[in-house]
Amino acid sequence: MDSPAVTGTYQVPSAASLREREPRRGVRWGRLLLIAVALTFLAAFLLLPLMVVFAQALSKGAAAYVAAITDPMAWAAVKLTLLVAAIAVPMNVVFGVAAAWAISKFQFRGKSALITLIDLPFAVSPVIAGLTYILLFGAHGWFGPYLQNHDIRVVFAVPGIVLATIFVTFPFVARELIPVMQAQGKDDEETALSLGAGGWQVFWHVTLPNIRWGLLYGVLLCNARAMGEFGAVSVVSGHIRGLTNTMPLHVEILYNEYSYAAAFAVASLLALLALLTLAGKSFLEWRQPELRHGTRRLHGNTEK
Amino acid sequence: MSISLRGVSKQFGEFAAVDDVSLEIPTGALLALLGPSGCGKTTLLRIIAGLETPEHGQVLFDGQDATLWPIRDRKVGFVFQNYALFRHMTVFENIAFGLKVKSRRERPSSADIRKKVQSLLELVQLAWAGERYPAQLSGGQKQRVALARALAVDPEVLLLDEPFGALDAQVRHELRRWLRRLHTELKFTSIFVTHDQQEAIEVADTIVVLNRGRIEQAGVPGEVYDAPQSAYVHRFLGQVNELPVRWQDGRALVGPLDITDTAALNSWANEHAAPHHIALVRPHEIDVGNESEGWRAVVRDVRVIGPIVRLELCADGHPASEPLEAEISRERFDADKFHIGQAVGLKFRRWQVYPASN
Numbered sequence: 001m002d003s004p005a006v007t008g009t010y011q012v013p014s015a016a017s018l019r020e021r022e023p024r025r026g027v028r029w030g031r032l033l034l035i036a037v038a039l040t041f042l043a044a045f046l047l048l049p050l051m052v053v054f055a056q057a058l059s060k061g062a063a064a065y066v067a068a069i070t071d072p073m074a075w076a077a078v079k080l081t082l083l084v085a086a087i088a089v090p091m092n093v094v095f096g097v098a099a100a101w102a103i104s105k106f107q108f109r110g111k112s113a114l115i116t117l118i119d120l121p122f123a124v125s126p127v128i129a130g131l132t133y134i135l136l137f138g139a140h141g142w143f144g145p146y147l148q149n150h151d152i153r154v155v156f157a158v159p160g161i162v163l164a165t166i167f168v169t170f171p172f173v174a175r176e177l178i179p180v181m182q183a184q185g186k187d188d189e190e191t192a193l194s195l196g197a198g199g200w201q202v203f204w205h206v207t208l209p210n211i212r213w214g215l216l217y218g219v220l221l222c223n224a225r226a227m228g229e230f231g232a233v234s235v236v237s238g239h240i241r242g243l244t245n246t247m248p249l250h251v252e253i254l255y256n257e258y259s260y261a262a263a264f265a266v267a268s269l270l271a272l273l274a275l276l277t278l279a280g281k282s283f284l285e286w287r288q289p290e291l292r293h294g295t296r297r298l299h300g301n302t303e304k
Numbered sequence: 305m306s307i308s309l310r311g312v313s314k315q316f317g318e319f320a321a322v323d324d325v326s327l328e329i330p331t332g333a334l335l336a337l338l339g340p341s342g343c344g345k346t347t348l349l350r351i352i353a354g355l356e357t358p359e360h361g362q363v364l365f366d367g368q369d370a371t372l373w374p375i376r377d378r379k380v381g382f383v384f385q386n387y388a389l390f391r392h393m394t395v396f397e398n399i400a401f402g403l404k405v406k407s408r409r410e411r412p413s414s415a416d417i418r419k420k421v422q423s424l425l426e427l428v429q430l431a432w433a434g435e436r437y438p439a440q441l442s443g444g445q446k447q448r449v450a451l452a453r454a455l456a457v458d459p460e461v462l463l464l465d466e467p468f469g470a471l472d473a474q475v476r477h478e479l480r481r482w483l484r485r486l487h488t489e490l491k492f493t494s495i496f497v498t499h500d501q502q503e504a505i506e507v508a509d510t511i512v513v514l515n516r517g518r519i520e521q522a523g524v525p526g527e528v529y530d531a532p533q534s535a536y537v538h539r540f541l542g543q544v545n546e547l548p549v550r551w552q553d554g555r556a557l558v559g560p561l562d563i564t565d566t567a568a569l570n571s572w573a574n575e576h577a578a579p580h581h582i583a584l585v586r587p588h589e590i591d592v593g594n595e596s597e598g599w600r601a602v603v604r605d606v607r608v609i610g611p612i613v614r615l616e617l618c619a620d621g622h623p624a625s626e627p628l629e630a631e632i633s634r635e636r637f638d639a640d641k642f643h644i645g646q647a648v649g650l651k652f653r654r655w656q657v658y659p660a661s662n
Contacts, residue, residue, distance in 0.1 A: 187388035190355055193375045194382040195402035195457055205405070209392040 053271055056264035068265035076242040077250035078269065080158070084233075084246060085226040088165040092222050096173025097215070101207070103174075104181035105189070115178070121170045129167045130235025133160055156238030161246065164232035169222045176218030180211050216284065220277055227273055305366050305379065305460035305493055306331045307352060312361035313517075314347055321347040322358065323517035329495065329510075334487050336508035337497045338540070344517035345497045346465055352495065353382045353463050365461075378461070381454030385466040387446045389438035395449050396434035399424055402457035424452040427486075444475040451483075455490070464496035468503060480507050501541045505529060513537050535658035538584045545590070545628045549581040549657060556657070558583050559599040559619055563655060580660035583652075587614065590630035591651040592642065598649035601628065603642050613637040619650060 058065055068074060099118060103111060121129065135141045137154035147154060154160045188210060192202045208215075230248040237244040239253065247270050254263035307329040314322040322344045329335055337345040350356040352363060354375035363371045370378060390398050399421045403412055412420065425431045428448035438446055447467065454462060467483070468476040484507055487494050498504050504511045505525040512522040513536075521528055521537045532538035539546075550557045556564045563583060591598070592615060604627055605616035613636075617628045630650070642648065 187384045187386060188390060190375070191382065191384060191388040191453075192390075192401070192405075194353065194355075194378075194380060195405065195453065196376045197401070197405040198376075201405045205401070206390060209390070 050271060053264055053268050056260060057268040059264075060261040064261055065265050068259075068262035069269055071262070073242050073245070074250060074262075074266050074269075077245045077247045077266070080161070080243075080245065081227050081247040081270075083158070084162050084165050085223055087162050088169055088226045089219060089223050091166055092169050092173050093215070093219060095170070096175075096177055096218060096222075097211075099174045100177035100181050100211075103178055104184075105186055118171050118174050121168055126164075126168050126229065126231030127235055130164050130232035133164055133167075133232075133236050137163075155236050156240065156244060158244065160236035161233050161244060164236045165226050165229055168229050168232050169225045172222035172225065173215065173218035176214050176221065177211055180214035181207075184210055216281060220281055223277055224274055227270065307461065307493065307495075308362075308364040308367075309348075309352070310362045310364065312348070312351060312358045312363065314344075314351060314356060314358045316347075320344075320517050322351065324361070325517070325519055326361075327512065327519065327522065329493060331493055332491050333510055334484070334494045334508050335496075335510045335512060336504035337495065337512050337514060338499070338501060338504040339514035340499055340540070343514040345499075345514050347517075348514070349463050349465055349495060349497050352461070353380050354378050355382070379457075379459050380461045380463055381451075381457065381459035383447075383450045383454050383462070383464045383467060385469055387438075387450040389446055389449055389453075391438055393437075394434065395425070395430065395436050395438065395441070396421055398438070398449055399453045399456050401453065420456065421452075424456055427455075428452045442475075443471050444479060447471065447479060451486075460492055462492050462494040464494065466498060467496055468500075469498075476503075483507060505541075513540060532656070535582065535584060538656060538658070543587050543629060544584045545587065546626075547583045547585065547622070547628075548660070549583050556581070558652075558655075559621055559650075561599055561650075561652060563652070563657065581657050582660045583655045583657050585652050585655045587629040587631040588612075589652060589654040590628065591653055592617075592630050592632055592640075593649050593651065595647040595649050598651040601648055601650050603644055603646045603648060606642060606644060608634070608637070610634075613642075615642060617648070617650065 057068075069078075099114065102108070103115060134155055137143050137147060137160060139148065139155075141155075143154075152159075154163070188206050189202050192206045197205065227246075228248055229246075230252070233246055234249055234252075237246065237249055239245060239249060241253070245253065247266055251263050251267050251270070254266065307327075309325055309327040309329075312322055312325045313320065325344075325348060337348060339345045347356060351358050354370075354373055354377075358371065361371075362369055365373075365378065375382070390401065393401070400417050403417045403420065406412075421434070422431070425434055428451060430445060430448055430452070433441065433445065433449075438449065441449065451462075468479055471479065480503060483494075496507070508525060510522065511525050511528050513520040513528065515536050521533045528537065529541050532541060538544060547558045549563070554564075555562055599619050601617040601619040603615055604618050607614040607616075611634050612631050613634055615630045615632065617630060618624050619628055622628065628650070
């Protein structure tokens with residue numbers, strides 16, 4: 001048999017041929033154009049409004065700004081908003097983790113129905129969500145007489161606002177976690193079990209660290225929505241100043257009363273809260289040493 | 305720990321993943337569950353681990369019914385195909401995990417944990433890697449970390465799911481030898497799942513060949529390779545040439561070669577004197593010689609693969625689309641200088657006959 005020997009020389013690429021590997025002119029222009037479009041968009045639709053909020057808030061001077069946000073009614077709204085978020089977010093974290101766990105790690109009947117149900121609050125208008133609570137707990141609602149007899153106030157009180165907020169923010173944590181947990185599968189948990197860990201230990205030491213970034217994003221989104229929710233809360237709150245007004249409702253009232261500077265001052269507080277949560281997230285990411293291996297970790301995953 | 309499976313079955317919907325499997329695994333065995341994907345080998349491993357519950361049958365550990373024991377009570381180390389290392393923990397923390405989650409009473413002191421993890425790291429030749437994160441390790445290194453982590457809790461059974469599947473050939477070869485050595489040193493019972501017959505033969509003391517959830521054949525590697533009980537096992541354990549058997553005046557013929565009256569013709573081939581039988585011949589069981597003797601064939605291709613040479617042959621009367629494969633030694637090839645287009649004569653040294661449907 002003749003086996004043709006393949007011989008050849010390896011040519012060192014010349015400088016000229018290397019230069020050809022640089023993106024061609026058209027590609028470079030395309031890249032610049034894309035970046036420009038993204039930045040312009042960001043500036044026009046995000047930065048500009050944010051700046052307007054702060055500019056308007058300070059339009060009557062710092063003294064007026066301080067007066068607006070130290071107003072007892074405004075302060076009550078801030079406290080109520082924080083209280084509602086402090087109840088709604090943890091509850092939805094518990095529910096979201098439980099639902100995502102059930103959906104991603106177990107096989108059961110009605111699983112797809114559960115997934116659809118979780119999305120329901122996204123599909124339903126918040127106003128309708130608020131109305132359903134009026135129909136359930138209002139004076140003429142299903143549970144109205146019972147609640148009245150026992151002197152429990154749900155609608156036009158804090159519990160109603162909390163319920164409406166939970167309804168509206170229901171999907172955020174679960175939606176964020178389900179794909180993460182589905183992608184991770186059960187291997188890590190099963191390994192931990194085989195090493196002798198109990199259920200809580202598995203959750204605490206294995207599952208939670210694996211999902212923590214997804215969970216953090218879910219909590220941030222949930223929190224942002226809980227503090228910013230208007231429609232559903234507006235229906236159930238009754239707009240009682242100093243009692244059932246959250247920050248968004250308070251902003252609206254001030255605005256309708258033509259107190260623009262005060263309205264924007266409270267709005268700027270709301271914006272500041274949002275910026276604070278984002279800063280908190282960045283700080284956590286920066287504090288985590290192993291996140292610096294994060295990008296590498298992602299590559300590690302793809303090789304599986 | 306010895307393990308017995310008695311009539312174990314597991315269904316997934318309509319699909320019988322494991323179907324009435326009974327098997328005795330003595331203490332200290334190194335056993336391979338071998339079969340193509342979907343044959344139920346991983347499900348069987350997971351049943352032994354306690355990660356799946358069989359619908360029927362029993363799993364016995366040292367004679368005790370362990371069918372419903374949860375995995376954490378079984379003293380098994382389970383190594384997943386993708387290693388399942390905890391990504392947010394260092395290599396050290398990964399290996400220490402099983403020790404740290406023990407109840408306060410059983411948990412060793414942190415100095416003891418440190419000592420044990422260090423000795424395990426040395427055992428798997430990764431003493432330098434304790435502070436690394438899994439993402440910073442290569443596939444072979446991850447595999448060894450996963451093994452060390454499983455060994456940290458002193459399992460009596462080590463279960464490995466496709467332990468070398470995701471590694472490149474060189475690393476795989478090294479790890480196989482290393483696993484064998486480790487097994488001889490530590491003397492636990494090991495069961496591993498593989499679809500690679502080469503790997504099963506190289507590593508295991510006992511091979512169990514599975515087909516559609518059932519055991520086709522179990523035995524020591526040489527025995528299973530040399531005396532397959534079915535065409536399925538024969539095919540699965542290496543390359544084969546499949547040749548139809550013709551019956552003519554009570555004689556069994558493959559091409560012009562008469563294969564009646566030989567011990568290799570399985571007894572049941574006579575019993576079911578049905579017309580449809582096939583003869584399976586491995587490439588190295590074919591003698592390639594002078595054109596004047598045996599079954600005439602023409603060399604269609606020649607591949608020199610290190611110490612062996614593989615010839616592709618078009619035999620007379622055999623469809624050209626299914627050329628026969630023969631393997632001869634390099635020395636033989638260098639002496640005879642077969643070349644493409646040359647006419648040769650084939651003879652079979654060994655073969656086995658099975659019903660064609662099998």
